[in-house]
Amino acid sequence: MAEALLSLRINGESVHAAAPAHWTLLEVLRYRLDLIGSKQGCDKGDCGACTVQVDGEPVLACLTLACAAAGREVRTVEGLGWSPEASNGCHPLQDAFDRWDAAQCGFCTPGILMSAEALLRKVGRVVTRDEVREALAGNLCRCTGYTKIIDAVVDASEMLAAPRDET
Ligand code: FES
Ligand code: FES
Structure with missing residues (x-):
């Protein structure tokens, strides 16, 4: 599967990761960046276990495409x-x-x-x-x-x- 290169700001640092273009922010955090604090519960927006902050607002990382977080400040529990x-x-x-x-x-x-x-x-x-x-x-x-x-x-x-x- 073709992977796209993502440039993200996570917990105040610039990071880069290659991942399938359809991956969610939660998948990239957990399976590319080893930031496993954000949990994968229902994976469909029901439980809130995946909540991170994007530009200071809580968002469900399981419903957010990783590419949509590019250029924004992502904060996870690790930060x-x-x-x-x-x-x-x-x-x-x-x-x-x-x-x-x-x-x-x-x-x-x-x-x-x-x-x-x-x-x-x-x-x-x-x-x-x-x-x-x-x-x-x-x-x-x-x-x-x-x-x-x-x-x-x-x-x-x-x-x-x-x-x-x-x-
Ligand atoms: S994993 Fe349940 S809302 Fe995201
Ligand atoms: S789900 Fe176990 S402490 Fe909240």
Whole structure:
């Protein structure tokens, strides 16, 4: 099968990959670039496990052609630990998920983190539980019952809103 050369921006870096022209962004991330944090669940837009950000907006990588992401900024869960808000390679959302035990099998977690991060960045203040529910409406979790996920996202927004101790 003929492959096309793709030039992409992923987590702030320029990368190149050869892949069939019909491949999705999710396939290129996982099977050409070894970025396997974004999960392949339903592969048809139902579960949200593949959620990444393109130009800061959450998108379903399983429904996005890789060629459509060329020239845009793609961010995956692997890039969260490198964001300015991160500390010791850990974004406040990741820290909160850990403290609240918000992941069980963890399959949904990368997609949820990317949807939640987009919400917190857009809102820029402590979020309400309803805002979190709405932002995560497209991310399914079969394990947790969502309560701890919502707790963790609200907690992370409080951490981000708190003044930083620079000492
Ligand atoms: S794998 Fe993309 S929505 Fe389920
Ligand atoms: S923790 Fe298992 S699907 Fe969400």
